[in-house]
Amino acid sequence: MKIILNKILLLFTAATLLVSCDKEVLTVLNPNAETTLSLSSSDVVLDKDAAGQDALTVSWTDPDFGFDAGAEYKIVFASGEKSVTVAAGTSLSKVFETVQLNKILLNLGLKGGTPTPVSVVIETVLSAYHGMSSNSVSFTATAYEDKLDLSTIWGVVGSATVNGWDGPDMPFYTTSIADVLVAYVTLNTGEIKFRSNNSWTLNYGDSGLDGNLDEGGDNIPVTAGTYKITFNLGTLKYTMETYSWGLVGDATTNGWDGPDMPMTYDSFSDTWKAIVTLKAGEMKFRFKNDWGLNYGDTGADGTLENGGANIAVTAGNYLVTLDLKNLAYTITPINIWGVVGSATPNGWDGPNVRFTLDFSKDDVWVINRIALTAGEIKFRTNDSWDLNYGDNGLNGTLEVGGANIPVTAGNYKIVLDFSNSSAPTYTLTAL
Known part of the structure; x- marks a missing residue:
């Protein structure tokens, strides 16, 4: 009886499998x-005053794959040899506001106020091995410049400067007063002169050390410090004064007694900036590490008052x-990029050697000079491995969690470029 029951069960199972196979769909x-692909407009002129408004809608049809493929889409903007890729997920359209689209256009190399053709393509991704592209649609785009240009041909050169007598020189910037230039510089004890175009063809010194400049004049001696140098091209007079802005408070590294966390002048926005790690606590802004001039925020409304109330902050990394x-300020959370590895001073355990933002561009970080030993490096944020990049192909393109990057011993300038978030790049330039 047991044998008969087993045979019946076997036949039932086989029949079930046959029925199941019949129901499978290939x-x-x-x-x-x-x-x-289609665009909402063929001619887009962006206006800085329309920052929050919709500027362009990119739409595309749903491909008939014959089944529910769960495809994801990427929007690729291109102009000339440059392209910017924007992830769109599983949606079939994406709206770009003015600021977002302008940033894309500037990253493509467009100049503000100049109508330029831009092409758009949809990349459909089914898997790592299968995808397809849509038709290409072009539109004429006119971006606006979102950064100031206060640059001049003049600079500060000398043994007291970071690059010595060979340059490149530390820049002077234009001011609101005609022919009056200003430079914000940190100098070593040594000598300086002023010259144009990083060349000795036209240079000024001060033979009498009386504040009057002489063409080809004597070197100007200085002591170490941070200075504001004012240079009047019309009168050929100059002044030098100690000058700095910084952050002070129990949220900062050195507390209320300082020295303050230094800020850097950003000529592209005519503001002062600092990339800092703060503790939970309070802070203020002050001039020259002194309480004679300090700013707080009495109403906690983003507006500064001389001698105003302390500004409360939570612990984190910030762009201030x-x-x-x-008389305004912003405190924006930010991931701080750094370089780590056996070739760096602190090895694989860190802390990272930090990058600073290149204020002339969006999403570009730079270390102007770092001494590396023979070894390997990677890039990561906030001294953590949660987000790190390497280079699997050693081709200058970064991959999340990618391979270590080998380097030889030497001094380098390192640039990280995240302007194309889908394909970030880096450069290592020997100095």
Whole structure:
């Protein structure tokens, strides 16, 4: 009886499997599947005053793959040899506001106020091995410049400067007063002169050390410090005064007694900025590490008052911006990029050697000079391995969690470029 029951059970199982097999549907990808792209406008002129408004809608049709493929999409903007890729997820359209689209256009190399053709393509991604592209649609785009240009041909050169007598020189910037230039510089004890175009063809010194400049005159001696140098091209007079802005408070590294966490002048926005790690606590802005001039925020409304209330902050990494023209400030959370590895001073355990932002560009970080030993490096944020980049192909393109990057011993300038977030790049330039 037991044998008969086992045979019946076996026959029932086989029959069930046959029925199940009959119900299976073979999935076949439709080879004619395609997506068609369309744009909301063929001529887009961006206006800085329309920052929060919609500027362009990119739409595309749903490809008929013959089954629910769960495809993801990427929007690729291109102009000339440059491209910017924007992830769009599983949606079939994406709206770009003015500021977002302008940033993309500037990263493509467009100049503000100049109408330029830009092409758009949709990349459809089914897997790591299968994808397709839509038709290409072009539109004429006019971006606006979102950064100031206060640059001049003049600079500070000398043994007291960071690059010595060979340059490149530390820059002077234009001011609101005609022919009056200003430089914010940190100098070593040594000598300086002023010259144009990083060349000795036209240079000024001060033979009498009386504040009057002489063409080809004597070197100007200085002691170590941070200075504001004012240079009047019309009268050929100059002044030098100690000058610095910084952050002070129990949220900062050195507390209320200082020295303050230094801020850097950003000529592209005419503001002072600092990339800092703060503790939970309070802070203020002050001039020259002294309480004679300090700013707080009495109403906690982003507006500064001389001698105002302490500014409360939570622990974290921040980009702090001080706008002295409008007496305003911002404290923006930020991931701080750094380089780590056996070739760096602190090895694989860190802490990272930190990058600073290149204020002339968006999403570009730079270390102007770092001494590396023979070994390997990677890039990571906030001294943590949660987000790190290497280079699997050693081709200058970064991959999340990618391979270590080998380097030889020497001094380098390192640039990280995240302007194309889908394909970030880096450069290592020997100095």
